[in-house]
Amino acid sequence: MITVANVDKTFGDNHVLKNVSAVFEAGKINMIIGASGSGKTVLMKSIIGLHRIDKGKIEYDGRNLPDMRMSDIRRLRREVGMLFQGSALFDSLSVLENVMYPLEMFSKTTKEEMMDRAVTCLKRVNLPENSYQLAPSEISGGMQKRVAIARAIALQPKYLFCDEPNSGLDPKTSLIIDQLISEITHEFNITTIINSHDMNSVMEIGEHIIFINKGEKAWEGNKSEIFHVDNDELNNFVFASNLYKMVKKANL
C-alpha cells in the first residue's frame, strides 16, 4: 500500500501539486487521471522519488520516502516496477537481455535461472519466442510495451507504476495491455498506479480513480461513480468524447 499525505511540489513559482492526499491499495488498479498539465505526471514522479517533494509524506507500507537516504531509496526501488510511456527499453540489449537486466543486476541466481525467469516473464506477456533475440527497435510498439511489462515484473515487484501505458497504441492493443496489467496486478497482489488520460482504460480496468485538476485532487472514487459526479472539471474531462456523452445519456 502506498499512502500519499498532504504533498506539495513547486517548480520555481509554479505550484504544481497542492496538498494532495491519497491511499493506493495493493491488489487494485489505482488510476491517476487528469488533463495534460494537470500535475498527474509530477505526482507519479514524486511518488516514485524522481522529484523531491516540498512538503508531505509518501509512505510505502509505512516507509516514508522523503526521509530515506539515497541508498535506502535504491533498495526500495528494487521492489518497484515501472512501465514508461515510450517503453524505455535499452537499445543496446536484445528483448531477452532487457528482461534479464534487472535479474543480472540484483538477483543472486545462476545465469540459467535468470534465463528461465526472463522467459517465464516473456511468456506471461504472450510475446512470441522468435522475438526474444531481436532488438527493441525491431519489434512493434505493442510488443515493446509487453517487453517493458515483462522487465517490470521480472523481480516480482510489490509496486507497479505505469505512465500512459496506452500512449501510441491502437485501441485493440491498448485493451490487451490494459488487461495484462490488470491480470498481473491481481495475480501478484501488486500496488499498481496508472497515470492516464485514456477514458477507455479508466472504464476498462480502473478500480480506484483519482482526478487531478490544476495540481489538486478534485475527485476520488471508482468507475461506476464517475458518471454521476457533480464536478464540472471532471465532467468536462470525462465527457470530452462523444462516446462517453452517449454513455452518460444511456445511463440516465
Next chain:
Amino acid sequence: MNIFEDTGKYILLMKRVLVFPDRWSMFFRQLPKELEKLGLQSLPIVVIISIFIGAIMTIQTKLNTENPMLPTYSTGLVTRDTLLLEFSSTILCLILAGKIGSNIASEIGTMRITEQIDALEIMGVNSANYLILPKIVAFVFIMPFLVIFSMGIGLIGGYLVGVFSDIITTADYLLGIQYAFIPYYVFYSLVKSLVFAFLIASVAAYYGYYAYGGALDVGKASTNAVVNGSILILFFNLLITNVMLN
C-alpha cells in the same frame, strides 16, 4: 553564474560515477565493449591524422629551417619533439574530443530523453556509475596506447617524406629523430593524455546525462561536450606544461 552551476553539477555527478559498481560482473561486461568502441574504433582516424601530420611537419620544418648554420638532422629532431610534446597528446586529444565526445554525449543524451536513464534509476541502479564509469575507465586506459601509437605513426609519416621526396634524406631524418632524445617528454605526454582522456569522457558524459528535451537538445549537448571539452583540454595543457616542463 552558469559556470559555477555546471562545475557544481559536474562534481556531484562525478561523486556518483567514481564509486564501486553495483555489480562488477556488469562492469566487466561493459568495459571490453567500451574499449572496442572508444579505443579500437578510433585507430583509423589516429593513423590517418598522425601519418599526414608527421609528413607535413617534416616538410614545413625543413622548408622553414633552410640555413647552413643548422645541422641537417634538425628537421628530424624538431619533428620528433613536436610530435612527442604537443601533437600526439594535445592535438590528437582535441580531435578525439570531437569524435569520442560527441559519441558519448549523444549516446547518453539519447538514453536520457528516451527515459532509459529513468528506467535504470527506477530499478535502483546507480545510472551514472553504470553508464559513465566504464567509458571513463576504458578511455583513460586506452589513451596512452593511442598516444604512443600516434607518435610512432607520425614519425613514420616523416620518414616517408624522406623516402618519396628529395626534401630530406632518410639518413638525416633518422639521425634527427634519435638525436638528444629526452624520455621525460614521452612521460609528460602520457600524463597529459591521461588527464585529457578523463576530461573528454567525463565532460561529454556530463552533457549527455543532463540533456533534456528532444533530438535537437541531444545535438546541443553533443556540441557543448565537444566545445567545452576542447577548451578544458587547452586549459589543462597550459597547466600541466607549466607544472611539468617549467
